[in-house]
Amino acid sequence: MTRPSALEEGVVKEMKPLKRFFGKPLFVVRCLLASIPCSGVLCASSETTKPNILLILADDLSWFDLGCYGSKDVRTPNIDKLAREGIIFTDAYTATAMCSPTRQQLYTGLFPVRSGAMANHSSVKPGTKSIAHHLSELGYQVFLSGKEHFGPSESFPFIKREGLKIPSGPAPFCLVLASRKPHDGWPKAKGYAPGKLTVPPYLVDNEETRRALARYFTEITQLDDDVGTLMTDLKAEKKEKDTLVIFTSEQGSAFYGGKWTCYDRGLKTAFIVKWPGRIKPASKSDALIQYVDVVPTLVEIAGGNPRQVDTGRKGAPGGNNGFDGNSFLKVLRGESKEHNSYVYGVHTMQGAWIGGPYPIRSVRDKKYKFIWNPMHERAFVNFNNVGNRLKCWQSWLRDAQTNPRAAAIVRRWVKRPEIEFYDTEKDPFELNDLAKNPDYAEPIKRMKRQLESWMIQQGDRGIETELSNPKSSKEGLWEPRLEKYYKANKDSYDFIFGRLNKK
Numbered sequence: 001m002t003r004p005s006a007l008e009e010g011v012v013k014e015m016k017p018l019k020r021f022f023g024k025p026l027f028v029v030r031c032l033l034a035s036i037p038c039s040g041v042l043c044a045s046s047e048t049t050k051p052n053i054l055l056i057l058a059d060d061l062s063w064f065d066l067g068c069y070g071s072k073d074v075r076t077p078n079i080d081k082l083a084r085e086g087i088i089f090t091d092a093y094t095a096t097a098m099c100s101p102t103r104q105q106l107y108t109g110l111f112p113v114r115s116g117a118m119a120n121h122s123s124v125k126p127g128t129k130s131i132a133h134h135l136s137e138l139g140y141q142v143f144l145s146g147k148e149h150f151g152p153s154e155s156f157p158f159i160k161r162e163g164l165k166i167p168s169g170p171a172p173f174c175l176v177l178a179s180r181k182p183h184d185g186w187p188k189a190k191g192y193a194p195g196k197l198t199v200p201p202y203l204v205d206n207e208e209t210r211r212a213l214a215r216y217f218t219e220i221t222q223l224d225d226d227v228g229t230l231m232t233d234l235k236a237e238k239k240e241k242d243t244l245v246i247f248t249s250e251q252g253s254a255f256y257g258g259k260w261t262c263y264d265r266g267l268k269t270a271f272i273v274k275w276p277g278r279i280k281p282a283s284k285s286d287a288l289i290q291y292v293d294v295v296p297t298l299v300e301i302a303g304g305n306p307r308q309v310d311t312g313r314k315g316a317p318g319g320n321n322g323f324d325g326n327s328f329l330k331v332l333r334g335e336s337k338e339h340n341s342y343v344y345g346v347h348t349m350q351g352a353w354i355g356g357p358y359p360i361r362s363v364r365d366k367k368y369k370f371i372w373n374p375m376h377e378r379a380f381v382n383f384n385n386v387g388n389r390l391k392c393w394q395s396w397l398r399d400a401q402t403n404p405r406a407a408a409i410v411r412r413w414v415k416r417p418e419i420e421f422y423d424t425e426k427d428p429f430e431l432n433d434l435a436k437n438p439d440y441a442e443p444i445k446r447m448k449r450q451l452e453s454w455m456i457q458q459g460d461r462g463i464e465t466e467l468s469n470p471k472s473s474k475e476g477l478w479e480p481r482l483e484k485y486y487k488a489n490k491d492s493y494d495f496i497f498g499r500l501n502k503k
């Protein structure tokens with residue numbers, strides 16, 4: 001990571017007092033920089049006007065369900081076109097596979113335990129700042145259209161918009177287009193024949209799963225149509241050349257074993273950036289990036305210094321108030337191939353509709369994934385597998401009675417060992433657990449240490465943190481709801497807690 005030179009740091013420090021007099025910090029910095037040789041991170045923003053930023057966020061879309069990420073089934077021509085015109089990241093991650101903490105880390109540059117937005121349907125701690133503050137201070141109008149799922153409102157002072165329209169006006173804009181597609185609640189299948197689809201190996205391949213996949217794929221294509229509409233409007237507004245476009249898939253789909261886990265099919269995300277004249281078309285990067293890196297990157301692109309931004313939260317590495325992530329602008333520019341050495345995962349059942357406490361933590365490098373399930377004695381239960389929300393869980397239970405492969409998939413989803421370890425290069429769906437294989441003792445030890453130091457930095461105390469929320473500290477608050485589902489879904493409940501545990 002290249003730090004700004006002392007000279008550049010000095011220039012940025014001058015920005016605040018100058019802003020009070022002139023109200024045009026970028027102009028002032030440009031004048032100051034005119035006589036300074038270009039050697040570091042401020043150069044790009046000092047050479048050009050600030051680009052508009054369009055951040056398109058899907059909802060529960062698995063990264064591998066896009067044509068440009070290798071899907072042979074799903075039609076996504078507009079998203080594929082973005083990838084051809086920009087850079088596609090093959091190793092991008094969110095630290096949580098749940099909606100609300102994912103969005104809040106993306107918008108704040110802070111990991112969930114540190115920001116406070118760890119549970120689903122939760123809020124960051126008072127005083128936490130977000131992209132809406134940081135880019136406004138750099139002269140942007142910062143809009144959000146679509147899904148929010150964050151709080152409190154003072155921490156996310158977006159200008160609210162509706163629909164798929166690109167903002168007009170002279171000031172640079174940042175528009176977060178937070179789609180609700182393809183979150184479950186899918187439409188009737190159109191254009192996808194269930195019998196012809198490829199079912200990924202972590203799912204039970206049967207008629208019900210295929211029917212659900214066809215409906216989910218139909219909604220992905222609808223999302224892709226929306227991306228096409230946005231791109232057409234960007235062109236009509238004559239802002240195509242001055243706009244940096246990001247498309248990212250959020251966490252994995254609601255199919256059992258993706259969302260609500262720390263497996264790659266939950267945490268890994270599609271990440272595509274198009275920036276005309278700045279990013280080489282059709283480029284690809286396997287640099288490890290994570291959602292907390294996004295705001296620092298955009299701050300740097302907008303002409304700010306992410307190292308001097310006050311995030312409103314204490315406890316960053318080094319004890320300052322900085323972001324948990326770092327700008328990957330050099331990767332975007334093609335000047336660097338690497339970024340993070342490790343990326344992290346944190347899961348909680350806090351804020352889930354039903355199910356008892358079940359914390360999960362993970363760390364990943366380019367090759368290996370280490371997962372810790374500290375309350376592994378428990379069965380993993382949430383509304384999705386007890387409540388049959390996708391209308392195929394009961395069919396999995398039915399098949400598990402006679403099909404050993406289906407039984408293994410179901411068992412893996414609800415009962416897990418304390419430590420899991422995967423070689424993600426050889427085993428991208430994390431199905432072959434190597435935790436007990438002595439050949440991997442060294443990387444397991446190394447990654448365990450790495451995870452522990454991250455948890456210390458975050459103030460994360462594992463089980464204690466899981467039970468710290470009043471909603472999860474007493475199971476009595478959760479179990480009555482489970483009881484209600486038990487009555488409606490007796491087979492599922494019995495399988496998880498009865499027959500399954502005896503096998």
Ligand SMILES: [Ca+2]
Binds near residue numbers: 059251
């Ligand atoms: Ca989501």
